Amino acid sequence: MPSKSLRRGGVKPMSLLQRLKRRGWRLTSQRRVIAEAMDGEHVHLTAEEVYERASSRLPEISRATVYNTLNELAKLGEVAEVSLGSTTKRYDPQTARRHQHMVCERCGATRDVHPAGEERLSLPAVERNRFKLSRVEVVFWGLCPDCAKNAVA
Amino acid sequence: MPSKSLRRGGVKPMSLLQRLKRRGWRLTSQRRVIAEAMDGEHVHLTAEEVYERASSRLPEISRATVYNTLNELAKLGEVAEVSLGSTTKRYDPQTARRHQHMVCERCGATRDVHPAGEERLSLPAVERNRFKLSRVEVVFWGLCPDCAKNAVA
DNA sequence: TTGAATGCAAAGTGTTTGCACGTGC
DNA sequence: GCACGTGCAAACACTTTGCATTCAA
Numbered sequence: 001m002p003s004k005s006l007r008r009g010g011v012k013p014m015s016l017l018q019r020l021k022r023r024g025w026r027l028t029s030q031r032r033v034i035a036e037a038m039d040g041e042h043v044h045l046t047a048e049e050v051y052e053r054a055s056s057r058l059p060e061i062s063r064a065t066v067y068n069t070l071n072e073l074a075k076l077g078e079v080a081e082v083s084l085g086s087t088t089k090r091y092d093p094q095t096a097r098r099h100q101h102m103v104c105e106r107c108g109a110t111r112d113v114h115p116a117g118e119e120r121l122s123l124p125a126v127e128r129n130r131f132k133l134s135r136v137e138v139v140f141w142g143l144c145p146d147c148a149k150n151a152v153a
Numbered sequence: 154m155p156s157k158s159l160r161r162g163g164v165k166p167m168s169l170l171q172r173l174k175r176r177g178w179r180l181t182s183q184r185r186v187i188a189e190a191m192d193g194e195h196v197h198l199t200a201e202e203v204y205e206r207a208s209s210r211l212p213e214i215s216r217a218t219v220y221n222t223l224n225e226l227a228k229l230g231e232v233a234e235v236s237l238g239s240t241t242k243r244y245d246p247q248t249a250r251r252h253q254h255m256v257c258e259r260c261g262a263t264r265d266v267h268p269a270g271e272e273r274l275s276l277p278a279v280e281r282n283r284f285k286l287s288r289v290e291v292v293f294w295g296l297c298p299d300c301a302k303n304a305v306a
Numbered sequence: 307t308t309g310a311a312t313g314c315a316a317a318g319t320g321t322t323t324g325c326a327c328g329t330g331c
Numbered sequence: 332g333c334a335c336g337t338g339c340a341a342a343c344a345c346t347t348t349g350c351a352t353t354c355a356a
Contacts, residue, residue: 026330028336047321062338067321069336083236087345088320102276102284113280123255123293127266131255133295140276142286179355181311200346215313220346222311240320241345 013096015039019078033058034069044082044090044110084110084139104144106151113140166249168192172231183218186211197235197243197263237263237292257297266293
């Protein structure tokens with residue numbers, strides 16, 4: 001029986017670590033635990049959260065290394081910096097598959113969403129104001145099931 | 154001859170200051186210069202930029218007052234906090250008319266855009282994952298005319 | 307008059323950086 | 332071996348806060 005990700009019609013994407021190895025990225029233990037800490041779907045950690053996860057596996061790691069590494073990964077395009085409401089940066093390792101985000105206004109829970117290829121990059125000429133558009137970022141806001149339940153009161 | 158904003162079919166919106174007076178907001182000189190500093194279309198200032206503009210008119214104003222006031226205006230819903238890439242908050246006084254943003258990836262120039270009422274709040278049920286959606290935020294990224302010109306190289 | 311707003315300075319987050327030391331390739 | 336990564340601590344950028352003073356209503 002095929003795995004869920006295969007059933008959805010795609011090829012299972014490489015892990016972040018695999019992608020970095022393939023690039024010939026110089027692989028230290030610090031970089032490995034960072035890459036492992038932030039991999040997965042629906043994962044959008046802050047630098048501090050990456051640090052917590054990484055240092056539970058490698059206690060001598062420093063915050064500076066986490067910050068440096070996250071910046072480098074972002075520059076390489078292997079993770080994406082996302083805002084999602086707060087001013088604290090979050091990092092999204094899902095760069096292979098174009099997607100958007102859905103965020104709970106109450107608790108901040110965030111999920112990746114994959115709309116059916118609709119979002120066109122078009123804008124009426126008057127509004128476009130001679131900008132050359134390259135991408136559009138979409139965030140859906142609402143209440144997650146748990147918060148919606150408790151919000152009835 | 155009607156003004157441009159009238160020709161576009163809308164009623165000219167009240168200024169931020171007018172809206173605050175109507176609310177019976179306690180009006181100090183500091184609050185007045187802050188409201189005047191950040192009003193207008195396509196205006197998305199940082200707190201520091203508001204402070205600069207305000208203190209050029211009222212040199213004794215303090216940053217703390219600017220920050221306190223911006224937070225209060227945001228809580229009242231009279232300005233919106235927007236992120237737009239950087240980790241520094243920006244403040245948008247255009248709360249009357251629902252709109253989105255278009256940002257230059259190179260220089261950060263930001264314009265309000267008003268799409269033709271398309272953005273539906275729908276998402277396939279599978280993707281919606283039982284979230285109760287309330288709004289969608291859209292940011293168009295690209296190059297402004299000036300940066301597009303210089304980017305040919 | 308009085309509760310609310312202000313200014314100052316200190317403290318609190320989140321992030322970057324200079325430099326000596328350590329290490330993967 | 333050496334270029335590059337790491338750790339530390341200090342610096343930096345942005346924002347919030349405690350408290351005494353001032354002021355709009």
